[in-house]
Amino acid sequence: MHLTPIEFKLLCLLSHNLGKVLIHIYITQNIWGKSWDNYIASLRVFMATLRRKLEPIPDSPQYIQTHIGVGYRMMKTE
Numbered sequence: 001m002h003l004t005p006i007e008f009k010l011l012c013l014l015s016h017n018l019g020k021v022l023i024h025i026y027i028t029q030n031i032w033g034k035s036w037d038n039y040i041a042s043l044r045v046f047m048a049t050l051r052r053k054l055e056p057i058p059d060s061p062q063y064i065q066t067h068i069g070v071g072y073r074m075m076k077t078e
Contacts, residue, residue: 006031007050014064014074023071047072 003011009031014022028039047066051058065073 001053003050003053004046006046007053010046010050011054014072018074019076021067021071021073027071 010027013027013030024040024043028034028043031043032039047064048058051061051064054063055061063075063077065075067073
């Protein structure tokens with residue numbers, strides 16, 4: 001599977017914090033080094049493309065949950 005550098009960073013960040021909700025600001029600071037609002041829009045786009053690559057059914061995610069207005073969480077799977 002081909003991941004862009006940003007997608008790879010997101011996947012690493014989420015997997016190192018498995019089960020924890022990561023807020024938008026925390027994610028943007030770790031990925032881009034800044035927490036500007038315009039990075040949150042980019043974050044949504046990158047999360048959507050990452051989901052399309054990882055999730056069997058992107059519209060019904062089982063690996064990456066969205067917490068609306070808060071952030072994202074990578075779920076533990078059996």
